[in-house]
Structures are given as C-alpha cells and as structure tokens.
Amino acid sequence: MSMKREPTYVGIALLILTIFLTTPVMGETFEDKVLMIATTTSLDDTGLLDVLGPAFEAEVGDNVVVQWLSKGTGVSLEYGKRGDVDLMMVHDRAAEDAFLADGYGTDRRVFAYNYFVLVGPESDPAGVAGMAPADAFDTIMEMGMEDSSVQFVSRGDNSGTHSREKAIWKSAGYEYADIQSAGDWYIEGGQGMGSTLGMADEMGAYTLSDMGTFLAYRGDLDLVSIVEEGDDLLNIYSAILVNPENEPSVNTPLGIAWINFLMSDEVQEIISTYGVEEYGKALFNGAKGNEDVIAVSVDETSLPLEIAA
Amino acid sequence: MNEIISGCITAIHLILTRDPSVMEITMLTLQVTLTAVLIATCISIPLGSCITFREFFGKKYVIGVIQTLYAFPTVIIGLFCFLLLSKSGPLGFLGWLFTPHGMILGQTLLVMPIMTGLTISALQAIPKSITDTIAVLGATSRQFLFTHLREARFAIMATVIVGFSRAISEVGAAIMIGGNIRGHTRILTTSISLNTSMGDIDMSLALGFILLGIALLVNIAMGLVQQR
Structure with a gap:
C-alpha cells in the first residue's frame, strides 16, 4: 500500500535523528x-x-x-x-x-x-541594629505586629539557616508555632538562601542569612547587615x-x-x-x-x- | 522593559558565541525531551488507537481518567518518580535518580496521558462516513488502522507537538528527579529557575528565548513534514 510509505519514512528519519541526539546521554560516567x-x-x-x-x-x-x-x-x-x-x-x-x-x-x-547575620533594609524600621540576636528578633516581632513596614522573611524550608532562626526565636522566648501564626509580618518564603535574600530585598524586610551567601549576593541587594555579633550566630x-x-x-x-x-x-x-x-x-x-x-x-x-x- | 531587551541581546550573544555551558544545557534539554516524546509516541498512539477502536466495559470512564490526567501536576510526577527511583524505592537498583534517564522517565509519564487522549480525539474526529467506507471496502484490521491514522495524521502530528511542548517547558519533574546538577542534569527550565533565584535575570530571559526558539524550529520541522 503506497499510502503507508510516506509516514514510515518520516518515522524512520525522526527515529534516527532522536537516536543520534540521545547517544551522549547513554554514555554515562560509571x-x-x-x-x-x-x-x-x-x-x-x-x-x-x-x-x-x-x-x-x-x-x-x-x-x-x-x-x-x-x-x-x-x-x-x-x-x-x-x-x-x-x-x-x-x-x-x-x-x-x-x-x-x-x-x-x-x-x-x-x-x-562563619556567622549568621541578620540583614534588613538600611533604614532599619524596627531599630534593632547592634542588638543581641534574640533581642533583635523580639523587637522585630513586637514592631511587626504594629507597624506594617516591619517584616521578616523566613527560609521556611527546614534548612540549616531555618533551624537556626527557630533556635533564635526560642532563645527570645517564643514557641515557633506562635511566630508562624503571629501575623502578616512573618513571611515563609520556602526557598533557598539566594532567593530568600532577593525576596527580603524586594519587600524591604529582615531575614537571617549565612554570612557567605549574603556577602556573595550583597552587590545586587540593598540589604545591609543589621546584627552580626552574638553566640547565637555561629x-x-x-x-x-x-x-x-x-x-x-x-x-x-x-x-x-x-x-x-x-x-x-x-x-x-x-x-x-x-x-x-x-x-x-x-x-x-x-x-x-x-x-x-x-x-x-x-x-x-x-x-x-x-x-x- | 530594558531587562527584556537586554535578555534578547544576551540570548543572541550566547547563541552567536556558542557559549559552551548554554550549548551543553540546550543539547541535554533536546536529548531528554526528544527521547521522552519518542517513547511516549510509541506508547500513546497504539494505546490511543486501541482504546478508540476496541469496545470494552468502562471505556467512557477510561477516557475520562486519561483526560483528567492532562492536569497531572509536574511536581507530583516528579515526586512519584523520585520515590520510585530513590535507593530506598522499588526501582532504586537502576541508579536512575539524579540522571537524565530518570528525567526521561518523568517526562514520558508526564506527556503520555495528553498524547494518548489527543490521539483518541483525533481518531474519533474522523467522519463516520469514512470509517464505514473503509470497512465496506473490506480492509483488514491492519489496513483499517493505518488508513485511520493516515486520515488523522495532522491531528496526530499536533498531538506530538503538544507532547513535546509540555515536556520541554516543564520544570517541576526535571528539578525533582534530576536535581539540577550542573553539567549533568541541568536543562533549560531548571537553569532558568536557578538563574532567576540568583538574580541573573538576563541569563534567565536569554535561556527562555532559546527554549522558545527551539520550540519554533521543532514546529517548523513538523510543519514541513505535515505538508508532504
């Protein structure tokens, strides 16, 4: 049947092309x-x-x-x-x-x-620059409840940085679940450190970062270091x-x-x-x-x- | 607006200079997607034909389920394949997790429902008069099937294009199964996602344009095939 032939040729051509293109995938490292x-x-x-x-x-x-x-x-x-x-x-x-x-x-x-660092907008709307980490967190929470310009972006992803953040909330005297439900000021980004810094930057919010990622990204950000000293930050x-x-x-x-x-x-x-x-x-x-x-x-x-x- | 223009310029620059990492990412994207679409085509078209021309109990519901699976979230496919391919999963012995093989599996599963479903629609759209004529002319079942596929070839070609488009543009399954490892499982979409998170908007847009460019070329190629 001649009507069958054309699609067959096309099929074979596509097959050969695909096999050609996929060969490198098959040559995997052991x-x-x-x-x-x-x-x-x-x-x-x-x-x-x-x-x-x-x-x-x-x-x-x-x-x-x-x-x-x-x-x-x-x-x-x-x-x-x-x-x-x-x-x-x-x-x-x-x-x-x-x-x-x-x-x-x-x-x-x-x-x-290295050290973790609390970063935030240069204007520091909660006025926490230089405080001990736990005091700074406490103040951000209290200010966040009243003043909509104070926000905190959390990694929210069970990362090492996220678990340090939870530990600092704890040493500030809060249960983490209470923080999560404390209001719109607390934002769980659910992303990696780079993305979270980007979010905090866009929103003019505070966030906890490791020093390495913050320094590596600082050129693209308006965020500044707000708190970088304290035992909680090792x-x-x-x-x-x-x-x-x-x-x-x-x-x-x-x-x-x-x-x-x-x-x-x-x-x-x-x-x-x-x-x-x-x-x-x-x-x-x-x-x-x-x-x-x-x-x-x-x-x-x-x-x-x-x-x- | 400036960012979009500079993304365009970056894309052109990357293509003209044949940037090695972009070439690598693009080739891997093509390899994974074309293989997945080829496998899915080999399964979906016969499967779709079978469902269309056989009568069986619950056929309507099977078609309904297939059409529902068009909306299968890519991340759920990713999660499903991750659990299958993980060392502690049933297919862990294959060693496919975090490899292009695993990504091919994921994309194949992803596009199969849509390709099967559209094949069924394509074959069902053939007018009853043609079907009857073919039957009356005494075609063997093989001839019957091929004549129908030929009759519906434009719609079936469109099915393949839709499958290809869904596979090449998805990110959820690829990132979960492949892990976005540079030089190994990083494809255009996962790379776009990573570059965006790193604030490299230019690069993201450029890769996006390259992806669309590939889709355009594939569509042109398919169009040429259709015109024959």
Whole structure:
C-alpha cells in the first residue's frame, strides 16, 4: 500500500535523528567514579563548591566526577537517609547529631565556619541594629505586629539557616508555632538562601542569612547587615558520610577522599581565603586551628578518615 | 522593559558565541525531551488507537481518567518518580535518580496521558462516513488502522507537538528527579529557575528565548513534514 510509505519514512528519519541526539546521554560516567554530594545551598550559592569540586577532580584524577545537589540541610539529610547521595555537607549541629545517633551517617568532620547575620533594609524600621540576636528578633516581632513596614522573611524550608532562626526565636522566648501564626509580618518564603535574600530585598524586610551567601549576593541587594555579633550566630559546616551499612551502594572511598581533602592544609587555606578578592572579605573560615572558637574537638576538624580494609 | 531587551541581546550573544555551558544545557534539554516524546509516541498512539477502536466495559470512564490526567501536576510526577527511583524505592537498583534517564522517565509519564487522549480525539474526529467506507471496502484490521491514522495524521502530528511542548517547558519533574546538577542534569527550565533565584535575570530571559526558539524550529520541522 503506497499510502503507508510516506509516514514510515518520516518515522524512520525522526527515529534516527532522536537516536543520534540521545547517544551522549547513554554514555554515562560509571557510578563508582561519581561522588554525589547533597549540600546546603550556601556552599553552592557562594561558588565555593565550584572551586573545590574541580580541584578535587584534578587531584584524584582517574576521571572522577564530583556532582552536587544544592538543597538545604533538611533535604540533604533526607537524601542521605534514603541513600540517594554519598555524602552531605550541612550546617545544623542538632539535626546532624540526631542523624548520626539514628545510624544514618558516620564520620562527621567540621571543615568550615562563619556567622549568621541578620540583614534588613538600611533604614532599619524596627531599630534593632547592634542588638543581641534574640533581642533583635523580639523587637522585630513586637514592631511587626504594629507597624506594617516591619517584616521578616523566613527560609521556611527546614534548612540549616531555618533551624537556626527557630533556635533564635526560642532563645527570645517564643514557641515557633506562635511566630508562624503571629501575623502578616512573618513571611515563609520556602526557598533557598539566594532567593530568600532577593525576596527580603524586594519587600524591604529582615531575614537571617549565612554570612557567605549574603556577602556573595550583597552587590545586587540593598540589604545591609543589621546584627552580626552574638553566640547565637555561629555557623558550623560539617561533612558527613552516608552510613554504608544502611546503603551498600554508597561510594565510601570517594567520600572519605573528599572529607580528607577538605581537612587538608591546602584546602583549609582555600576556604579561609575564598572570596577575599571578589567581596573584600573571606566568606568562610577554615575550621582547623580554630577549634576553640567553634567549640569542637581537634579530632573533629583534623583526624583523617581511613578506608576500612 | 530594558531587562527584556537586554535578555534578547544576551540570548543572541550566547547563541552567536556558542557559549559552551548554554550549548551543553540546550543539547541535554533536546536529548531528554526528544527521547521522552519518542517513547511516549510509541506508547500513546497504539494505546490511543486501541482504546478508540476496541469496545470494552468502562471505556467512557477510561477516557475520562486519561483526560483528567492532562492536569497531572509536574511536581507530583516528579515526586512519584523520585520515590520510585530513590535507593530506598522499588526501582532504586537502576541508579536512575539524579540522571537524565530518570528525567526521561518523568517526562514520558508526564506527556503520555495528553498524547494518548489527543490521539483518541483525533481518531474519533474522523467522519463516520469514512470509517464505514473503509470497512465496506473490506480492509483488514491492519489496513483499517493505518488508513485511520493516515486520515488523522495532522491531528496526530499536533498531538506530538503538544507532547513535546509540555515536556520541554516543564520544570517541576526535571528539578525533582534530576536535581539540577550542573553539567549533568541541568536543562533549560531548571537553569532558568536557578538563574532567576540568583538574580541573573538576563541569563534567565536569554535561556527562555532559546527554549522558545527551539520550540519554533521543532514546529517548523513538523510543519514541513505535515505538508508532504
């Protein structure tokens, strides 16, 4: 039947075209050459991982590829629980402790720290500049109830920054659920740090940010640092391996190599100087040698991991 | 307004200079979407034909369900595939989570209902007189089917275009299944979403124009095929 032929040719042509186009997808890297990391957004948003990833690939060689998912601490730990990644880079000590206690992860090492910062519009409508963090939060809440120009944007996404924000509300004497329902001044953005800073900027609102992301984005924002001192604001970054006993497909050797790489003197130096040129100030501090400042043990910043025989 | 113009200029610049990261993202987008649409076509057209020409109990309801699934939220498809493909899910052994393969699966599932449903509509729209004539001429069931598909080819081609458009423009499933990993699972839409959140409006708009440009080219190509 001649009427059948034309569509057949067209079909075959399309098929060949598609196969041609899709071939590269099929040429995937082997799984044991890939280190899959779930990370807090700040390490990606600041561009630090764009420096560390290729440096690690170059050092290890052997066609190893580092891939990362920029998702916030809560989601990152969830991926780890499910065994979908090899390693997490996170910043929420309490959530990490629970994660380790439940046997989902092993071998936490602290590789960097910086500080959280309360940022807001330069006019500082709640007048909280220079206050202690908890007092500043308390004042924003009280002012927010009365004055519609005082607003606070929360990450609202279970990230490390979000859980720190909740902790500060707690030390200001509030239950978090009460804050959530306290009124229109409290806005839950539900997005990563970069987007949340953008929202706060548009709205002229306050928000809590890690220092690294704020410095990296400051050029595009009208927001300024309002409160950046206080024990409540210490921000500690750790790397944790997914427990291979739960998930045998985890790439533990590469994970161990990555953590040891982070703790090496060279990388600690890279971390401590990252961003100085571009932003005039380092975005992170290396953890090694600063154990007193961040109150963790020397083992946790320096003890190399070994591959079990 | 200025931002839109500068987005246009950026788009043209990125295309003319063949910016490597944009080329990579664009190629991956095409690979994922075309593969998904090809697979979905191979399933949906036979499935749609089958449903149209067979009589079975509850046919009306099956069609109703398929049409309801046109509105399947992309993020729910994403979540569903995430749970399937996660290491702790039933298909975890495939290792497809956070890979282009997983994204192809997601987009295939996403466009199948709409392509199946539109195939059914296309075949049902063929006038009864033609159907009767074909039957009277003593066509075998194979000839019967192919004649109908040929009769409805414009509408079926439109079905493929709609499937392609839905797949290439979706972001929810791709970001949840692929994870938006640079150089690996980052496609045009997830990249637009990321660039917007980073405040890089120019780049977002430029990528948007590139996406529309691809859709235009695909439509022109399909149009040429139709005219034959």
